[in-house]
Every structure is written in structure tokens, then in C-alpha cells.
Amino acid sequence: MTTTPSQGVGLGMPQLPAPAYPDDVRARLEADGREIIARYPDSRSALLPLLHLVQSEEGHVTRTGQRFCAEMLDLTTAEVAAVATFYSMYRRGPSGDYQVGVCTNTLCAVMGGDAIFEALQDHLGVGNGGTTEDGKVTLEHIECNAACDFAPVVMVNWEFFDNQTVASAKSLVDDLRAGTPVDPTRGAPLCTFKDTARILAGFPDEREGAVEASGSAGPASLIGLRLAKGETQAPRVVHPRGEGGGEGSGESRQSRSSAEHLSSHDAPQDTSASDPSNPAGPVAEEGE
Structure with missing residues (x-):
């Protein structure tokens, strides 16, 4: 043909x-x-x-x-x-002025993302990828946006709205449809x-305050970056749930042994590359 x-x-x-x-x-x-x-x-x-x-x-x-x-x-x-x-x-x-994405990947889902997404579908009367009749909001579920320490996360035009609940998410989309200004949890001001x-x-x-916008990823997400920059931080002691560690335990967190229940993320560990007294030589080939 x-x-x-x-x-x-x-x-x-x-x-x-x-x-x-x-x-x-x-x-x-x-x-x-x-x-x-x-x-x-x-x-x-x-x-x-x-x-x-x-x-x-x-x-x-x-x-x-x-x-x-x-x-x-x-x-x-x-x-x-x-x-x-x-x-x-x-x-x-055609889609809405505001793309509202609800993270439904594992952590956000179990922390409430699935419930938020289902509630917003009912509240807005649209399905995944659907747009409200007024053309204001398009709803979709989205993949992980690397903000797991703030789960569950909703994004509007790729700006973060952290630690959401069903009630706060409903209020958010209502404000978007009504033209009421809303401020992302962190990052630049919202735009269309x-x-x-x-x-x-x-x-x-050109958004006012976009460059100076405050907020960033949480401490857990930034540990690797800080270590890569050579920054150090005091070891964090992690106690089994239910044991001491509170202010009333008679022993402050700072006074506990830094070797007790250290998280492997808190500081670089000794390896053959960092311990001159225990160098790792080349692996001998079989038969040598």
C-alpha cells in the first residue's frame, strides 16, 4: 500500500x-x-x-x-x-493547569499514598490521567521522586508537597481549583x-524567590552527599525499640558509647583501602 x-x-x-x-x-x-x-x-x-x-x-x-x-x-x-x-x-x-501526582511506589504507598490516590479520584471524579471539567487539575499516580523520608509525597507540577494525608491532599486540590495560592513544602513557588x-x-x-527557595531533602537522604564532601558528623546511636535512650532514662544519648548499635550509615567504616596496616594485595591467580 x-x-x-x-x-x-x-x-x-x-x-x-x-x-x-x-x-x-x-x-x-x-x-x-x-x-x-x-x-x-x-x-x-x-x-x-x-x-x-x-x-x-x-x-x-x-x-x-x-x-x-x-x-x-x-x-x-x-x-x-x-x-x-x-x-x-x-x-x-489536553491536561490541567496543575498536574497533581501522587507517589504510589512502595514506601509512599504503605504510608498512605494509595489511600490518598483513591480518595482524590473519588473527590475529583476522575481516574488516573483524568482532568477535572474546569481544566484545573490532572490527577495521576507517579513513580518514586526520591523523597522517601517525607512519605507520602504529592507533587504539583513537579514541586513537593510532603507528609500528606487524605485530608491535606483534598484541601490542596480544592485550593488549586479555587485559585487559592498554595506553597510547596520546599523548593520554588508553584507555577502553572x-x-x-x-x-x-x-x-x-523568573518566579520570585525561586533561586532562594528554602528546604531540601531530609537528613537520611543527605548522608551520602555529606560523606562525599568530606563532612563528618557525630555517630548516631540506634537503640532497640523499647529500650532506654529517652531523657528520663538517667543516661543521655550523648553519653552512651559510640560503638553501641552504630548505624552503618553514620560514618565511613575501616576497609582494606583505608587501613594501611591491613593492605589488600592483588588476588593470586590459581596455580601461581
Whole structure:
């Protein structure tokens, strides 16, 4: 079967050509697109940020946006579509101003993420990936976002809302739909999904306070980073549950032996690489 540009494949249904952007929109996107492409030695490498750029225009990656990316990078629309449909951060259809993602991976799930997701589906009247009738909120369950020490976590346009409950999550989406300002637990101030997409395309984040935003990962997540930087910290004594360690036990936590129940994460351990008196030589081959 010969397929013309306006002919579909498979069912043989005709497809209308993708509409073009208005001239003023096209000119603006071309200027932004050239800026993005100039960052890369190989223009094809600019495809991912270009997809974020066109998503910032319409809120999802349309056929028009895919054709624009193809023309800017001298690719086929099939090559662009293959990438746009692979990554979940590129939306394939209209979605809300606020993408509300509930982590349902293991720790968040058992800490209440599953209950939050089910409650929000009932509360908003949408399923996974569904958007409210007012176009404000799209709900989805998401994979781990490396914030396990704040489980259960909800993300709105990739900003963190930590230690959520069913009640707080319902209040959060109600405020989003009502236009009531909400502040992420940490990180930059919240903005719309289109604005988020433009930032992900690599353009400056102009939100007031975005650079100075406070908050970070919790202590458990930062131990490896601190050790890598050569920072040290006092050993943490971990007592079996139910035993002493409280203020009323007559023995303060600081006065206990640092060798008692040390967590292996608290300080580097002696190894053959760090103990000159016990070097590890090369392993002898059998028969030597």
C-alpha cells in the first residue's frame, strides 16, 4: 500500500495535515527554538527541550508541535513522535493547569499514598490521567521522586508537597481549583504547567524567590552527599525499640558509647583501602 502524507497507516483512515501555528506564534517559537538548538553541537540533541517548548505553548505536545520540532531539526515527524510518546512528562492530550501526582511506589504507598490516590479520584471524579471539567487539575499516580523520608509525597507540577494525608491532599486540590495560592513544602513557588514546561525547556525561572527557595531533602537522604564532601558528623546511636535512650532514662544519648548499635550509615567504616596496616594485595591467580 502506498501511503501519502495525508493517509493513515493500519486502518487506512485519512489524516488531515497538522495545522500550522499562527505566524506570530511561529516566529516567537522559532526564535526560542534557535536559542535552544545553539546550545548543542548536534542539533538532534535539542529535541527534548524543544518538546518542552511546544508543550509550554499549548499545554501538551500537539501534532502541530511535533511538526514544528521536526522542521526545526530536519527530522521526520515519526522520529519526533517516537520520542514524544516515550517520555511520560510529555502530555499527549489536553491536561490541567496543575498536574497533581501522587507517589504510589512502595514506601509512599504503605504510608498512605494509595489511600490518598483513591480518595482524590473519588473527590475529583476522575481516574488516573483524568482532568477535572474546569481544566484545573490532572490527577495521576507517579513513580518514586526520591523523597522517601517525607512519605507520602504529592507533587504539583513537579514541586513537593510532603507528609500528606487524605485530608491535606483534598484541601490542596480544592485550593488549586479555587485559585487559592498554595506553597510547596520546599523548593520554588508553584507555577502553572505551561510555565513549568518552559522552565524545563531551559529558559530562566523568573518566579520570585525561586533561586532562594528554602528546604531540601531530609537528613537520611543527605548522608551520602555529606560523606562525599568530606563532612563528618557525630555517630548516631540506634537503640532497640523499647529500650532506654529517652531523657528520663538517667543516661543521655550523648553519653552512651559510640560503638553501641552504630548505624552503618553514620560514618565511613575501616576497609582494606583505608587501613594501611591491613593492605589488600592483588588476588593470586590459581596455580601461581
